[in-house]
Each structure stands twice: as C-alpha cells, then as structure tokens.
Amino acid sequence: MIIVNNRLLSLLGTLLLLAGCATPEIPNWDHRVGNYTYNQAVQDLGVPQHSTPQKDGSIMAEWITQRGTPGTIGVSQGNTSSTPAFWNSPLPDTFHATADQHLQLTFGSDHKLKSWVRFER
Structure with a gap:
C-alpha cells in the first residue's frame, strides 16, 4: 500500500494545472524573411x-x-447571511476582455516575406 503525502499530492496537482495553462510557443518570423512566400x-x-x-x-x-x-461582468453573490454557502465560489465572477492577436506580413514584389509584425486590436 502506497501512502501519498498531502503536500506532495497538492504540489503535483498544481504542476499539472500550470502545465495545462502553458501557452503555445509563438514562432519567430525573422528566419523566414527573404525566403517565405505569400503562397506558403x-x-x-x-x-x-x-x-x-x-x-x-x-x-x-x-x-x-x-x-x-x-469578458464578462458577473453578479456577485456577496457574503451576507441570507446567501446559501454553496453559492459562494472561490472562482472569479468577472473576466476581463482580451484583444484579438494579429499577424501582419509584408511581401515584396517578388512575393517573398519582407517584414512582419505582431499586434493586438
């Protein structure tokens, strides 16, 4: 029988959560300048x-x-005595809006990548 320490179990759970929240790597376009085409x-x-x-x-x-x-604006349940305990949640009830992520590529008259820029709007 294996006994797992609660701290170890909590640490493993946190690491799994953080790994699941990792953002994918965003490619750097510098190495494509001069050889990447519009058709590609x-x-x-x-x-x-x-x-x-x-x-x-x-x-x-x-x-x-x-x-x-x-984004959303939640309706807080508050911590009044009339609010049932199961309504209170540790999760936020308001989420902030995020902007669209854009990639702008400029191709020369030969249709090869000349420059690039990433921005939010």
Whole structure:
C-alpha cells in the first residue's frame, strides 16, 4: 500500500494545472524573411483577413492568429447571511476582455516575406 503525502499530492496537482495553462510557443518570423512566400503563408495560415496590394507590387496581408474574449461582468453573490454557502465560489465572477492577436506580413514584389509584425486590436 502506497501512502501519498498531502503536500506532495497538492504540489503535483498544481504542476499539472500550470502545465495545462502553458501557452503555445509563438514562432519567430525573422528566419523566414527573404525566403517565405505569400503562397506558403496562405497555405500555412489560410486566407488572410485583409490583403492589400501596394503600388510597388508588394502585398500587405493580415491574419488573426488568436481571437480575443469579450469578458464578462458577473453578479456577485456577496457574503451576507441570507446567501446559501454553496453559492459562494472561490472562482472569479468577472473576466476581463482580451484583444484579438494579429499577424501582419509584408511581401515584396517578388512575393517573398519582407517584414512582419505582431499586434493586438
């Protein structure tokens, strides 16, 4: 019979929770400048949200890489004596909105990646 220490069990649970919340690694586009083409970007990322041809033949294209969340305003149950104990929760009842994550790629007239930028809107 194996006896597990409560502290060890709690630590393992916390580590599993943190591992599950890890964000995926965001690629660095610097190494793709000069050799990544517009067609490859469409193949990898799908059709861009916006694509604007420039006068010099270059293309500026924008993708939404992650949708934001609208956020919520919860109704607090309060800690009054009339509130049943099972209504009180340690979880927050308000979640802050997050912005959409965008990737803007600019391709030269040869349709090879010239520059890139990541931003939120």
